[in-house]
Amino acid sequence: MELYSLTIHELRELLKKREVSALEVTKSYLERIKEVEPKIDALVTITEDFALQKAKEADEKIKKGEDTALTGIPVIIKDNISTEGIKTTCSSKMLENYIPPYNATVVEKLLEEGVIILGKSNLDEFAMGSSTENSAFKTTKNPWDLSRVPGGSSGGSAAAIAADEAAFALGSDTGGSIRQPASLCGVVGMKPTYGLVSRYGLVAFASSLDQIGPFTKDVTDCAIVLNTIIGHDPKDSTSLKIDKPDYTSYLKEDIKGLRIGVAKEFFGEGIEEGVKETVQESIKVLQNLGAEIIDISIPYVEYALPAYYIIASAEASSNLARYDGIRYGHIAEKYEDLIDMYMVTRSEGFGKEVKRRIMLGTYALSSGYYDAYYKKALKVRTLIKNDFEKAFEKCDVIIGPTSPTVAFKIGERANDPLAMYLADIYTVSVNIAGLPGISIPCGLSDGLPVGLQIIGRHFEEGKILNVAYAFEQANKFNAKPQAIGVQDNEVRSSDWLRGPCRTFDREQNLL
Amino acid sequence: MAISRSEVEHVAKLARLKFSQEEIEEFTVQLSKIIDYVNKLNELDTENVEPTAHIVPIYNVFREDEVKPSMDRDKILMNALYKENGCFKVPKIIE
Numbered sequence: 001m002e003l004y005s006l007t008i009h010e011l012r013e014l015l016k017k018r019e020v021s022a023l024e025v026t027k028s029y030l031e032r033i034k035e036v037e038p039k040i041d042a043l044v045t046i047t048e049d050f051a052l053q054k055a056k057e058a059d060e061k062i063k064k065g066e067d068t069a070l071t072g073i074p075v076i077i078k079d080n081i082s083t084e085g086i087k088t089t090c091s092s093k094m095l096e097n098y099i100p101p102y103n104a105t106v107v108e109k110l111l112e113e114g115v116i117i118l119g120k121s122n123l124d125e126f127a128m129g130s131s132t133e134n135s136a137f138k139t140t141k142n143p144w145d146l147s148r149v150p151g152g153s154s155g156g157s158a159a160a161i162a163a164d165e166a167a168f169a170l171g172s173d174t175g176g177s178i179r180q181p182a183s184l185c186g187v188v189g190m191k192p193t194y195g196l197v198s199r200y201g202l203v204a205f206a207s208s209l210d211q212i213g214p215f216t217k218d219v220t221d222c223a224i225v226l227n228t229i230i231g232h233d234p235k236d237s238t239s240l241k242i243d244k245p246d247y248t249s250y251l252k253e254d255i256k257g258l259r260i261g262v263a264k265e266f267f268g269e270g271i272e273e274g275v276k277e278t279v280q281e282s283i284k285v286l287q288n289l290g291a292e293i294i295d296i297s298i299p300y301v302e303y304a305l306p307a308y309y310i311i312a313s314a315e316a317s318s319n320l321a322r323y324d325g326i327r328y329g330h331i332a333e334k335y336e337d338l339i340d341m342y343m344v345t346r347s348e349g350f351g352k353e354v355k356r357r358i359m360l361g362t363y364a365l366s367s368g369y370y371d372a373y374y375k376k377a378l379k380v381r382t383l384i385k386n387d388f389e390k391a392f393e394k395c396d397v398i399i400g401p402t403s404p405t406v407a408f409k410i411g412e413r414a415n416d417p418l419a420m421y422l423a424d425i426y427t428v429s430v431n432i433a434g435l436p437g438i439s440i441p442c443g444l445s446d447g448l449p450v451g452l453q454i455i456g457r458h459f460e461e462g463k464i465l466n467v468a469y470a471f472e473q474a475n476k477f478n479a480k481p482q483a484i485g486v487q488d489n490e491v492r493s494s495d496w497l498r499g500p501c502r503t504f505d506r507e508q509n510l511l
Numbered sequence: 512m513a514i515s516r517s518e519v520e521h522v523a524k525l526a527r528l529k530f531s532q533e534e535i536e537e538f539t540v541q542l543s544k545i546i547d548y549v550n551k552l553n554e555l556d557t558e559n560v561e562p563t564a565h566i567v568p569i570y571n572v573f574r575e576d577e578v579k580p581s582m583d584r585d586k587i588l589m590n591a592l593y594k595e596n597g598c599f600k601v602p603k604i605i606e
Contacts, residue, residue, distance in 0.1 A: 101586035195567045208565050237572035238565070306549040317526060326599050328590030338602045339527070347529040355528055359538060360545060362526040363514070376552050378562030383555065385563055417541055418548055434566030 003028035004164045008073050008221040011167055015062060015072045022058035022072030025167075026051050026116050029074045033118065033165050036484045039146060041138045042160040044079045045087050046119040058114040069224050071114035076166040078157050079120040080127055081212065082201035083107055086117070090203050091135035092125045094323050094330045094349030104201020105233045106170060106212050113228055118166050121156030125351045126320065127177055127205045129153050130423035133414050134353045141410070142185060143481035144448055148407040151181030151423070154215070158185040161215045162481050168225055169215040174206050175308050176402075176427025178213045179439035183402035183451025186441040186479065188216045188468070192226065193458050194434035195240040198233030206315035207238075209308075209431040219440060219468045223247035226461060242459060250462035251469040256290035258467065259395040265301045266400030266426055266453075274445025279401045282442040282452050285475045286399070286467070296391045296398065300383045304429035307384065309421060310364050310377035311432070316354075317361030323349060356417060385433045392457050397467055401426055402439040402451035426453060436461045440468050441477040449479070512539060513546035 003011070003025050014020045030048055037043060051074065058072040077083060080090045082100035084107075089095045103111070110117075124134035132140040132155025140155045142148040143163040150159040154171030158181035161169050171178040173191035182189025190213045197212045204210065214225035227248065232241040262283060267276055287293050325331030325345035332344035350358070364373035391398060404425055413419040430437040435455055442452035452471070456464040519539045523530055530538065584597055593600035 098590055101582060101589060195569075234574060238567060238569060240567060240569070300555075303552055303555060306551045309545065310549055310552075321527075326591065326593075326601055327587075331592050335602070338604050341602050342527045343529040346527050350528075356538070356541060356545075358526050358528065359519070359522055359542060363518075363522045363542070363546075366522060366525060373549065375562055376557060377549075378564055379557035379560040380552055380555060381566075382560050382563040383557070385566065418544055432566075 002032070004032040006167070007217045008070070008167050008224050011073055012069065016067070018062070021055075022062065022116065023052070023055040025072060026055035026074055026118070029118055029166060036143075036163045036165060039141065039484055040143055040159050040163050040165070041140050042121055042150075042156040042163065042165060043076065043119045044089055044091060044122050044137060044156070047086055047117055050086065051116050051118050054114070054116045058116060061114045068113045070110065070228055072116065073167045074116045074118045075110060076119050076121050076157060076160045076169040077107065077117060078123055078154050078169070078171045080123060080172060080203040080205075081107060081170055082203070083117065083120065086120065088120065088203070089137070090126045091123045091137055092349065092351065092354070093136045095328070096136070096330065098328050100201070102201065105198035105235060106229045107201065109228055121154070121160055121169060123156055124153035125354050126203065126316070127153040127172055127174055128316070128353050128357055130176070130180060130420050131408070131410075131413065132156060132181075133410065134351060136351055139410060142407045143484050144186065145407065146483045147409055148448070149184070149410050151184035151403070151407065153177040153181075154189075155181045157215050158182050158187055158189065161185070161187045161217060163484050167217070168221055170212060170229075171215055172202055172205075172210055172212050173431065174209045174312060175431050176424040178215065179402050179427050179437055179451065179453060180423060182215055182439040183453075184407040184449065186449030186477065186481070188219055188222050188438065188440050190214055190222050190226070190438040190461070190464075191430065191436060192230065192461055193436040195238055196230050196242070196436070196459065196461070198231070198236040198239045200233055200235040204319040206312040207319065208315060209312055211431075219465060219472045220248065220251055222438065222468070223251055223465050245462055247462060247465055250465045252466055253289075253470045253473050255286065255467055255470045258291045258397070259294050260286055260291045260467070261294050261296035261391055261395030261398040263296050263298045263301070263391070263398060263400060265298050268302070270422060270425065271401065271404040272406065272445065275401050275403070275405060275450050278443040278445055278450040279452060282471065282475065283399065286471060289470055289474055291467075294395050296394055298387045298391055298429070300380065300387045301429045303380050304384055304432050305421065305425055307377040307380040308424070308428040308432060309360065310373050311381065313357040313361035314364045314374050315361070317358045317365065320350075320354070320358055325349075353417070381432050384429055388429075388433045388435060396456075396463055398455040399467075400453055402453040403427075406445050406448035406450060430455055434458065436464055438464050438468050440472060442471070442475065443477070444479050513543040513550070514539060
């Protein structure tokens with residue numbers, strides 16, 4: 001058994017009983033990073049010295065009995081979430097040397113608890129993409145098959161957790177950027193309700209859609225991290241004042257009588273047979289647990305993707321107007337005048353996909369096209385929102401596949417923007433409607449992970465976690481990535497722990 | 512083509528982006544394809560539908576007008592390449 005293979009709740013047990021120190025845990029992960037990172041390329045920055053210092057502080061905290069749910073737990077943070085004194089590049093040449101002078105609120109919350117930051121993870125530039133191939137620095141590989149993508153845009157965070165480079169990670173989800181890579185890498189990833197987690201310090205892509213959320217090794221860990229990162233923040237005027245629930249109280253196996261909606265629209269054109277079968281089997285598992293399966297329809301969901309590309313690109317074109325080279329970021333060396341300085345700076349600093357989206361967004365907002373595109377998309381947004389409201393009258397949660405396919409090959413869709421956009425077809429509608437959604441691993445198709453998406457009503461993360469937990473307990477995901485040379489390469493069905501931590505008996509070793 | 516070459520050039524100017532001739536060609540083709548795809552929205556009659564810009568119904572969030580410490584000036588300037596006397600230095604804007 002290696003420390004790096006454990007979940008948060010397992011590590012906490014050991015830390016609390018002083019059987020291991022935060023320093024030992026941290027060193028175990030740093031070693032692991034050195035071992036697998038050359039193959040995975042999940043990280044843009046490794047903060048070794050900072051991590052070791054924080055580990056010592058965490059041990060002090062534990063010694064004094066001041067430790068909380070995440071004290072001494074190592075994390076990796078997506079590189080579009082601001083970390084004071086630590087480079088935050090958005091995997092863009094534009095911000096290659098940018099060092100934030102402040103922390104994002106989520107980072108502040110984690111540090112207060114004594115979390116240990118191991119590094120910053122790779123992403124599609126400015127979170128625009130579905131494969132992490134749009135990074136200006138490196139292409140992250142899927143730990144399950146190094147010739148395949150980890151998904152995106154939080155591909156670095158997802159791959160890092162699948163490869164045990166940290167106990168958990170943070171990502172951001174604008175159209176599926178947490179759930180889709182979680183699905184492709186076989187880990188748990190959640191996008192909370194819009195407004196639940198502060199966006200302060202998250203580098204803005206599409207402000208009405210962006211939301212920060214966790215990547216974890218199991219559902220219990222997801223609830224634990226959520227407990228810490230949520231809450232109203234005066235620095236984010238879109239964050240909401242709600243009573244903070246204890247999400248771990250929802251981790252129950254009982255889902256008898258719960259109404260689960262299955263929408264036919266989530267099994268449409270383009271879905272791989274293996275994905276479809278695996279998800280249908282998962283629905284049977286939930287039915288056997290006593291849930292009531294209800295056929296529902298979300299007819300407008302097929303318009304979510306085109307509406308998304310208008311709304312997200314329009315907001316992006318406006319948000320990214322701030323990159324002018326003056327206060328931070330890349331600046332042109334040679335130019336004619338002020339306007340030319342902006343143009344050269346931005347053309348040198350941004351990559352192709354970012355430019356494509358700025359162009360599309362600028363076009364959709366430009367005089368003469370505003371009503372036809374932007375306003376039209378916002379109206380369709382209303383229809384989609386109403387669609388979900390109607391569906392949720394008949395059911396408590398909605399389930400389906402997270403992604404229509406398993407991880408695709410690196411380079412396969414790189415030159416076809418539209419094919420790439422289709423990777424998000426089942427996830428974007430959730431952002432459009434501001435709903436919470438989780439992706440949990442539910443099986444393998446051709447040896448690659450399939451994700452089950454569970455969508456809930458606004459602020460009903462608890463119900464989602466209940467279903468996810470019940471499913472996880474009934475349908476152990478035992479498979480693990482084989483491409484990175486973990487100790488035990490055998491995929492087992494009897495052992496219930498997910499990920500590479502199934503080589504020991506949990507009862508014996510932890511309790 | 513859903514969008515013309517000259518429109519692409521115009522939008523690039525609005526977006527403060529500079530492209531080579533080849534890039535303009537490439538973007539014209541790609542953006543046309545994307546616009547053809549998003550035109551799918553026109554299948555829907557949205558005449559009597561209200562637009563939703565924001566999903567959460569929050570309006571006019573105010574805070575108390577209290578004096579609080581500002582971020583340190585050096586911190587604000589630390590990422591700027593060109594600065595002088597505690598200010599950002601910019602190219603000449605008035606002839």
